[in-house]
Amino acid sequence: MNLRVTDKAAEWYKTELNLSNGDTIRFFVRYGGSSPIQKxxxxxxxxxxxxxxxxxxxxxGITFFIEEADLWYFDEHNLEIGFNEKMDExxxxxx
Numbered sequence: 647m648n649l650r651v652t653d654k655a656a657e658w659y660k661t662e663l664n665l666s667n668g669d670t671i672r673f674f675v676r677y678g679g680s681s682p683i684q685k686x687x688x689x690x691x692x693x694x695x696x697x698x699x700x701x702x703x704x705x706x707g708i709t710f711f712i713e714e715a716d717l718w719y720f721d722e723h724n725l726e727i728g729f730n731e732k733m734d735e736x737x738x739x740x741x
Contacts, residue, residue, distance in 0.1 A: 647701050647712075647717065647720055647722070647723070647724055647725070648701065648704070648724040648725070649673075649701045649710060649712060649724070649725050649726075649727075650703060650724070650726045651654045651703055651726075651727045652705070652726070652727065652728050652729055652730070653705055654729035655705075655727045655728060655736040656705035656706035656708055656710075657706050658735065658736055659708065659736065660708055661731070665679065665693070665708055666694070666722050666733060667707030667708070669708050669709070670693065670694060670695060670696060670708070670709045670710075670711065671691050671694070671710050672691065672692050672693075672712070672713060673689050673690070673691050673712050673716070673725070674691070674692065674709070674713065674734050675687055675688075675689065675690075675716045675718075675719040676688055676689070676690040681719075683719070683720065683721050683723055684721065687719060691740060692726040693694075696709070696711050698702075699711045699713060699714070700714045701713070702711055703704070706715045712725075723741060725739070725740060725741075726738075726739040726741060727740060728731070
């Protein structure tokens, strides 16, 4: 699996979450919400320290990562976090 975070999305997270260079953000599975790949589940995010990371990427000085325990959610899809200009917020794109 691959994880990509666009520069615009990374900058949005950096501003909205008051992040500094070197901070780390984990995407994790949470019960509830909606997802095009796993009914009844969605992605959440938290500032966390990597432990059993399966994929990570750095953008705008922030490391974004996914842990081994959450890999099942992606069902062999890659994740790109883009930016929706109309909604003025990041969007998850599963490929």
